[in-house]
Amino acid sequence: MSDINSNIPEGELTNKWTKFKSSVALVNPSNKRTIEVIIVGSGLAGASAAATLAEMGYKVKCFCFQDSPRRAHSIAAQGGINAAKNYQNDGDSVYRLFYDTIKGGDYRAREANVHRLAEVSANIIDQCVAQGVPLAREYGGLLDNRSFGGTQVQRTFYAAGQTGQQLLLGAYSALERQIGMGKVEMYTRHEMLEVVKIDGKARGIIARNLITGELERHFGHAVVLGTGGYGNVFYLSTNAMGSNVTAAWKAHKQGAYFANPCYTQIHPTCIPVSGDHQSKLTLMSESLRNDGRIWVPLKKDDNRKASEIPEDERDYYLERRYPAFGNLVPRDVASRAAKERCDAGYGVGSSKLAVYLDFKANTERYGKIEALKSGIQNADKETCMRLGTAVIKEKYGNLFDMYAQITGENPYETPMRIYPAVHYTMGGLWVDYNLMTSVPGLYCTGEANFSDHGANRLGASALMQGLADGYFVLPYTIGAYLSKEISVKAIPTDHPAFVEAEAKAKGVLDTLINIKGSKSVDYFHKRLGHIMWEKCGMARNAEGLNEAITDIRALRAEFWKDVRVPGTSDELNTELEKAGRVADFIELGELMCIDALNRNESCGGHFREEYQTEEGEALRDDVDFAYVAAWEFKEGVNFELHKEELKFENIKVAQRSYK
Amino acid sequence: MSTGNMNLTLKVWRQKNNKTKGALVDYKLAEISPDMSFLEMFDVLNEQLINKNEEPVVFDHDCREGICGSCSMFINGRPHGPKDLVTTCQLHMRSFKDGDTIVVEPWRAAAFPVVKDLTVDRSAFDRVIASGGFISVNTGNAQDANSLPIPKMQADAAFEAAACIGCGACVATCKNASAMLFVSAKISQLALLPQGQPERYRRVQSMVAQMDAEGFGNCTNTGACEAECPKGITLENIARMNRDFASAKFLSEESI
Numbered sequence: 074m075s076d077i078n079s080n081i082p083e084g085e086l087t088n089k090w091t092k093f094k095s096s097v098a099l100v101n102p103s104n105k106r107t108i109e110v111i112i113v114g115s116g117l118a119g120a121s122a123a124a125t126l127a128e129m130g131y132k133v134k135c136f137c138f139q140d141s142p143r144r145a146h147s148i149a150a151q152g153g154i155n156a157a158k159n160y161q162n163d164g165d166s167v168y169r170l171f172y173d174t175i176k177g178g179d180y181r182a183r184e185a186n187v188h189r190l191a192e193v194s195a196n197i198i199d200q201c202v203a204q205g206v207p208l209a210r211e212y213g214g215l216l217d218n219r220s221f222g223g224t225q226v227q228r229t230f231y232a233a234g235q236t237g238q239q240l241l242l243g244a245y246s247a248l249e250r251q252i253g254m255g256k257v258e259m260y261t262r263h264e265m266l267e268v269v270k271i272d273g274k275a276r277g278i279i280a281r282n283l284i285t286g287e288l289e290r291h292f293g294h295a296v297v298l299g300t301g302g303y304g305n306v307f308y309l310s311t312n313a314m315g316s317n318v319t320a321a322w323k324a325h326k327q328g329a330y331f332a333n334p335c336y337t338q339i340h341p342t343c344i345p346v347s348g349d350h351q352s353k354l355t356l357m358s359e360s361l362r363n364d365g366r367i368w369v370p371l372k373k374d375d376n377r378k379a380s381e382i383p384e385d386e387r388d389y390y391l392e393r394r395y396p397a398f399g400n401l402v403p404r405d406v407a408s409r410a411a412k413e414r415c416d417a418g419y420g421v422g423s424s425k426l427a428v429y430l431d432f433k434a435n436t437e438r439y440g441k442i443e444a445l446k447s448g449i450q451n452a453d454k455e456t457c458m459r460l461g462t463a464v465i466k467e468k469y470g471n472l473f474d475m476y477a478q479i480t481g482e483n484p485y486e487t488p489m490r491i492y493p494a495v496h497y498t499m500g501g502l503w504v505d506y507n508l509m510t511s512v513p514g515l516y517c518t519g520e521a522n523f524s525d526h527g528a529n530r531l532g533a534s535a536l537m538q539g540l541a542d543g544y545f546v547l548p549y550t551i552g553a554y555l556s557k558e559i560s561v562k563a564i565p566t567d568h569p570a571f572v573e574a575e576a577k578a579k580g581v582l583d584t585l586i587n588i589k590g591s592k593s594v595d596y597f598h599k600r601l602g603h604i605m606w607e608k609c610g611m612a613r614n615a616e617g618l619n620e621a622i623t624d625i626r627a628l629r630a631e632f633w634k635d636v637r638v639p640g641t642s643d644e645l646n647t648e649l650e651k652a653g654r655v656a657d658f659i660e661l662g663e664l665m666c667i668d669a670l671n672r673n674e675s676c677g678g679h680f681r682e683e684y685q686t687e688e689g690e691a692l693r694d695d696v697d698f699a700y701v702a703a704w705e706f707k708e709g710v711n712f713e714l715h716k717e718e719l720k721f722e723n724i725k726v727a728q729r730s731y732k
Numbered sequence: 733m734s735t736g737n738m739n740l741t742l743k744v745w746r747q748k749n750n751k752t753k754g755a756l757v758d759y760k761l762a763e764i765s766p767d768m769s770f771l772e773m774f775d776v777l778n779e780q781l782i783n784k785n786e787e788p789v790v791f792d793h794d795c796r797e798g799i800c801g802s803c804s805m806f807i808n809g810r811p812h813g814p815k816d817l818v819t820t821c822q823l824h825m826r827s828f829k830d831g832d833t834i835v836v837e838p839w840r841a842a843a844f845p846v847v848k849d850l851t852v853d854r855s856a857f858d859r860v861i862a863s864g865g866f867i868s869v870n871t872g873n874a875q876d877a878n879s880l881p882i883p884k885m886q887a888d889a890a891f892e893a894a895a896c897i898g899c900g901a902c903v904a905t906c907k908n909a910s911a912m913l914f915v916s917a918k919i920s921q922l923a924l925l926p927q928g929q930p931e932r933y934r935r936v937q938s939m940v941a942q943m944d945a946e947g948f949g950n951c952t953n954t955g956a957c958e959a960e961c962p963k964g965i966t967l968e969n970i971a972r973m974n975r976d977f978a979s980a981k982f983l984s985e986e987s988i
Contacts, residue, residue: 121871124871125871125872128870128871139794139800139802140792140802140851140853140854140855141854141855141857141858141898142858143801143858143861143898144794144795144800144801144802145800146794146795146800148795148799148800149795149797149799149800158877158878160878196872196874198877199874199875199876199877200869200871200872200874201877202874202877202880202927203867203869203874203875203877203927204866204867204869204927205866205867205890205921205922205925205927205928206894207887207888207890207891207894207921207925208877208887209887209891210881210882210883210884210887210888211884212883212884213881214881214882214883214884215878215881216877216878232891232894233891235799235895237799238799238895238897239891239894242894245861246861246865246866246867247866247869247871249858249861249862249865249866250862250866250868252858252862253862253863253864259858261855261858284847313794313795313796313800314793314794314795314796315794347767348765348767348768350765350767350768350772350775350776351772352769352771352772352775352796353796355796355797356797474817475797475798475822478798478818478822478824479769479822479824481767481824481826544871544872545871545872548871593779593782593783595775595779637782637785639781639782639785639786639787639788640787644748644749644848645749645790645847645848645851647788647790648782648787648788
């Protein structure tokens with residue numbers, strides 16, 4: 074069935090990576106000094122790759138659109154990073170992390186990649202601690218762990234609710250060290266607008282200096298994209314405002330296949346939308362589900378305050394439906410269950426599109442333990458709540474403050490209101506085992522690629538993948554390609570391919586400026602977001618997807634006729650930047666719907682209403698759909714499907730159950 | 733699109749680029765909702781300007797969750813506005829009243845030149861980090877993380893210093909435009925951890941030298957930085973940095 078080669082090494086699953094590492098061709102140090110690598114993106118995947126490749130001796134150029142690599146959106150990840158360390162002696166192992174990840178991804182991820190991820194996970198923690206990343210510690214001085222959804226062990230390492238920040242600053246400092254030594258040239262406030270291909274291989278990029286508007290040509294023996302996810306196609310999401318698909322999409326248009334675009338992770342615990350002014354959604358870390366119990370009233374349209382609803386009139390629906398995992402079921406399951414309750418009329422808050430996340434029971438439990446620790450037997454409820462609140466504050470203080478700031482409510486006193494929101498995209502550029510796309514010499518890492526998560530991502534696995542790719546995988550695999558490029562001299566950027574790519578990028582910018590239409594970029598972005606959320610969001614069906622495709626095509630035509638971009642292209646012009654990104658989002662949105670329509674099954678973050686069990690759970694079709702859908706871009710915004718068959722040789726494919 | 737009931741007057745600093753002069757320009761806004769964030773209120777303003785075929789106000793922003801450190805505005809004379817411990821993106825309009833006039837300016841410091849409108853160039857911070865704000869360890873052969881136990885209190889203190897988001901409010905609010913709170917936060921984080929010890933004194937010397945080279949002023953213990961820091965980074969860090977800097981002076985080249 075497969076018509077593309079994933080280049081997975083032969084042999085036993087557990088030995089593939091070790092064998093690959095010891096047999097892959099190497100580049101000798103003096104040759105590394107003449108080999109140039111371009112890295113686009115400076116988040117966990119990009120910064121760690123740039124730092125590591127520079128440490129190895131390559132000449133590295135790194136690009137980001139922000140004013141500093143320290144601002145990449147990886148910084149916003151809250152909860153933690155998984156690693157199979159088994160520090161808690163609760164039965165964790167590389168195999169178990171591998172197994173949980175494959176199962177969590179609804180058997181739509183590649184075994185060999187996921188096993189490698191589980192193998193290097195432990196090294197990531199070691200590396201970060203060596204860099205001085207202040208991960209949470211126990212009183213004995215050892216690292217602390219907590220649990221995340223979809224697992225029954227405690228393997229998540231964290232730094233309060235700011236794990237992404239601390240890991241990113243670790244990678245950023247490693248990158249700055251190389252910048253200081255002159256081994257990485259950093260280009261901030263630069264956006265990649267084209268991939269330059271020469272003789273079929275990626276040989277550079279066209280980047281726009283966002284301050285001067287100037288288009289620049291940069292050569293590289295290889296190009297790496299670590300440019301993050303595309304959740305902003307929905308307009309409202311938990312992504313940073315600048316997160317975009319442009320670099321990946323331009324690469325796609327140059328021949329890089331786009332894989333599984335319809336797999337969008339909807340995160341179950343976000344602060345609900347408060348009005349149509351809203352520009353983005355804010356996540357409340359999944360780690361809160363360790364200590365928060367999710368419930369709705371048993372009675373429909375119950376308008377009483379949470380505190381006035383007695384215990385026996387509450388429906389702890391996750392604990393009821395999934396006794397084995399309870400509040401810690403994976404994100405897709407928790408999200409759908411919340412939607413199901415709200416759709417059935419049990420939602421809370423003024424919009425009725427929210428459920429409660431309640432910390433009271435665990436606050437009291439912690440309080441009791443604290444009281445006993447300080448020798449108070451039979452502490453009263455008030456004392457327990459006071460002592461317990463201090464514990465909760467220590468664990469999640471910044472998240473509680475953030476919630477209070479946004480909603481104006483005090484979550485220590487009333488339960489949080491939460492609702493699912495678009496969070497992480499599992500789809501992305503197709504890559505082989507080496508993280509190379511279908512364009513030779515063009516690599517893709519982290520959230521921007523599709524490889525490790527399948528149809529759903531378990532919590533605390535995105536940070537793991539970003540750093541695994543950047544620190545431990547790409548630096549090895551890229552050598553296999555570069556070892557054959559040592560005789561290639563730097564190609565001058567007056568080469569016709571550079572000239573042509575620059576002209577193409579300039580053409581798009583000029584067109585956008587010259588439309589001089591009547592509607593703002595945000596107007597189109599919001600309309601696209603609305604179509605995507607309604608028809609390709611938490612639940613999809615064939616009819617809605619067909620409508621969405623028609624609507625998006627009409628929107629695309631209207632955009633190119635009527636968008637208004639004030640200013641010029643030779644200055645800092647944030648509207649022009651947005652316009653280019655939204656143009657790409659519109660094309661991607663169509664592909665997402667096409668992919669969702671093609672996949673006649675439900676799995677993970679892709680829930681097709683036509684395919685569900687009697688109990689309302691996702692109904693997979695492993696006979697017909699155990700493949701990666703890799704789409705090739707064709708002239709005039711058309712797409713051709715290629716399939717990579719997924720083989721499960723080491724794991725028994727089964728109906729996912731968390732009951 | 734806005735649905736609230738607040739009417740506001742904004743006085744916003746407009747400056748085309750760093751070669752031209754800037755000025756405060758008045759804008760009227762109606763129907764602002766108290767649930768909006770300050771930046772969402774700016775989105776409404778910009779939508780209004782684009783509809784009039786004018787250029788929108790340029791400002792740095794990205795995560796809108798208070799963690800990336802991009803957003804940077806002086807609001808009524810205070811960085812990140814009137815509330816303590818929040819960034820501009822986490823400031824909500826319920827902190828203002830109907831009829832208010834709000835003055836919005838960019839960060840003010842010679843080391844942070846204005847790029848356009850409210851956007852300034854903070855790359856000096858990156859150069860300070862590049863001069864030594866790291867632990868020199870290559871990827872690949874780190875020892876097992878638990879082979880280096882770190883007392884919880886110490887790890888927590890390092891984390892508190894590490895929570896700096898590099899927004900630059902400390903510099904902007906300081907009468908000397910000193911970067912000492914930012915620099916000392918990184919120095920403290922690494923000085924509090926055993927991994928940071930080998931380069932401890934070399935690090936403080938090179939970072940302070942770079943900070944001076946970038947044109948940041950010195951600290952005169954006014955404490956405005958601590959008062960305005962959205963992440964609660966404390967002056968204690970500056971004390972620690974000064975102590976390490978002084979110690980480094982008395983150490984011989986070999987011991988550094």
